[in-house]
Amino acid sequence: xxxxxxxxxxxxxxxxxxxxxxxxxxxxxxxxxxxxxxxxxxxxxxxxxxxxxxxxxxxxxxxxxxxxxxxxxxxxxxxxxxxxxxxxxxxxxxxxxxxxxxxxxxxxxxxxxxxxxxxxxxxxxxxxxxxxxxxxxxxxxxxxxxxxxxxxxxxxxxxxxxxxxxxxxxxxxxxxxxxxxxxxxxxxxxxxxxxxxxxxxxxxxxxxxxxxxxxxxxxxxxxxx
Numbered sequence: 001x002x003x004x005x006x007x008x009x010x011x012x013x014x015x016x017x018x019x020x021x022x023x024x025x026x027x028x029x030x031x032x033x034x035x036x037x038x039x040x041x042x043x044x045x046x047x048x049x050x051x052x053x054x055x056x057x058x059x060x061x062x063x064x065x066x067x068x069x070x071x072x073x074x075x076x077x078x079x080x081x082x083x084x085x086x087x088x089x090x091x092x093x094x095x096x097x098x099x100x101x102x103x104x105x106x107x108x109x110x111x112x113x114x115x116x117x118x119x120x121x122x123x124x125x126x127x128x129x130x131x132x133x134x135x136x137x138x139x140x141x142x143x144x145x146x147x148x149x150x151x152x153x154x155x156x157x158x159x160x161x162x163x164x165x166x167x168x169x170x171x172x173x174x175x176x177x178x179x180x181x182x183x184x185x186x187x188x189x190x191x192x193x194x195x196x197x198x199x200x201x202x203x204x205x206x207x208x209x210x211x212x213x214x215x216x217x218x219x220x221x222x223x224x225x
Contacts, residue, residue: 020061
């Protein structure tokens, strides 16, 4: 196991912070110029040692996988860059792999992953989703069948907005005080706004007891307060 050093007094502590696809884990040593070297973990799973100032200076944003991915995309000759399927592919990777994405907390942040063979190969992704029913129908979009599992063969389908709405985490049933209700039903029963409950449970990960019993504070942003 790699040992971490004590940060010099003047050094910037970036432990746990995200920089593109990288998360700073801990300082491991200083180079000959007294720069602190940080062990980082990339969203692709690789680890890399990087000079701290290159992280917060946004010079490095991944272990190298982002550069390879962009290079592969530029060299791809599938002619499908302007298709809906390509936009879907980029969207699911951003939600699952980019901590700076607004929706990351609901996807990658809670363990939703993209199938390894789909990450760097749009053609493989396209061949699978294009073979599914309703692929070319206007009112259908890509959905996960089991919301607790990732984007992978056997767990994706083209669904209507109504089907997707019925399949959201908001329709999971939550048990408390001997009752088993959906989020909408708990909202009606407790008088706590649906969006507040959704923010507390889905985004902040509050225990169901706290989410249902703590009164919202006036003047706070929507959600968890």
